[in-house]
Amino acid sequence: MINRRQHARYRVALPSTFHGERIEGEGTVVDISTGGCRIRSEASVFTGDYIGIAIQLSGETATLTVDLAAVRWSIGKEFGVEFIRMEAEQQERLRAVVTQLERISAHRQGHDPESRDPVAAEERRTQR
Numbered sequence: 001m002i003n004r005r006q007h008a009r010y011r012v013a014l015p016s017t018f019h020g021e022r023i024e025g026e027g028t029v030v031d032i033s034t035g036g037c038r039i040r041s042e043a044s045v046f047t048g049d050y051i052g053i054a055i056q057l058s059g060e061t062a063t064l065t066v067d068l069a070a071v072r073w074s075i076g077k078e079f080g081v082e083f084i085r086m087e088a089e090q091q092e093r094l095r096a097v098v099t100q101l102e103r104i105s106a107h108r109q110g111h112d113p114e115s116r117d118p119v120a121a122e123e124r125r126t127q128r
Contacts, residue, residue: 007033010101014058018043018069020051029055034098036069036082045071045079053081057097064097065090 014029016039025043032038037055045051049071054063067090069081086094 007035007098008102009033009036009038010098010105012101015056016053018045018051018053020049023049023051030078032094032098032101034083034094036072036080038078038080040078042077045074047071047074047079050084051081057093064093 009031017026027039027041029037053066068085073080
């Protein structure tokens with residue numbers, strides 16, 4: 001299977017609300033990138049829907065606002081969206097959040113010996 005994703009996604013748990021022509025609901029953003037996100041929700045959202053999204057970022061009072069997002073897939077209680085239109089200030093906030101998540105991810109990988117060199121990690125375990 002080919003991975004067509006253009007942007008790395010990072011796991012999160014961020015409260016969100018969304019609205020569209022046929023839908024209004026709330027959910028949890030479970031992964032995010034600069035190009036889109038995956039939302040878990042009880043609401044019925046369908047592939048091809050267009051929605052606006054407000055995402056509550058950790059430690060911030062103002063929500064991150066996506067003016068227009070296209071629902072690219074919907075399976076069960078989850079759906080994936082591509083961000084289509086955001087104000088420049090909101091895009092910059094999103095980039096800052098993703099940059100922070102990249103740093104956290106790299107830091108965690110850098111401190112995991114097996115992610116750096118699994119052979120050396122195995123040798124250390126057997127020498128004990």
